[in-house]
Amino acid sequence: xxxxxVHRISSVSDPExxxxxxxxxxxxxxxRNDSNPMGxxxxxxxxxxxxxxxxxxxxxxxxxVNSREMVLPKMTLFLSEAEYDLLAVRFEVNDVFELIMxxxxxxxKRATEGx
Numbered sequence: 001x002x003x004x005x006v007h008r009i010s011s012v013s014d015p016e017x018x019x020x021x022x023x024x025x026x027x028x029x030x031x032r033n034d035s036n037p038m039g040x041x042x043x044x045x046x047x048x049x050x051x052x053x054x055x056x057x058x059x060x061x062x063x064x065v066n067s068r069e070m071v072l073p074k075m076t077l078f079l080s081e082a083e084y085d086l087l088a089v090r091f092e093v094n095d096v097f098e099l100i101m102x103x104x105x106x107x108x109k110r111a112t113e114g115x
Contacts, residue, residue, distance in 0.1 A: 004074050005029050006095045024077040
């Protein structure tokens with residue numbers, strides 16, 4: 001079982017039929033254990049250079065800034081409107097689910113507690 005969070009919901013069109021649908025991105029969110037990912041390197045010239053590069057990536061949005069959570073892409077669903085209705089789950093951004101994988105099947109269960 002993995003806890004996943006709805007990261008993004010987008011409206012899409014099927015490229016063959018032009019029928020409307022939804023793209024739902026689920027991400028796994030883990031708590032960060034190490035607040036300093038570079039270990040003891042921060043005092044060295046190399047460490048300062050790496051820290052500067054990471055800072056530049058953070059400024060353009062590639063890495064999260066001072067986040068206590070690590071966000072890992074887990075699953076992206078592309079559903080037609082009919083499939084979305086059949087699923088009978090209304091996704092909202094930041095909703096948390098338990099992703100259960102068992103016997104070749106995926107199951108989403110709304111989490112009762114946060115991450």
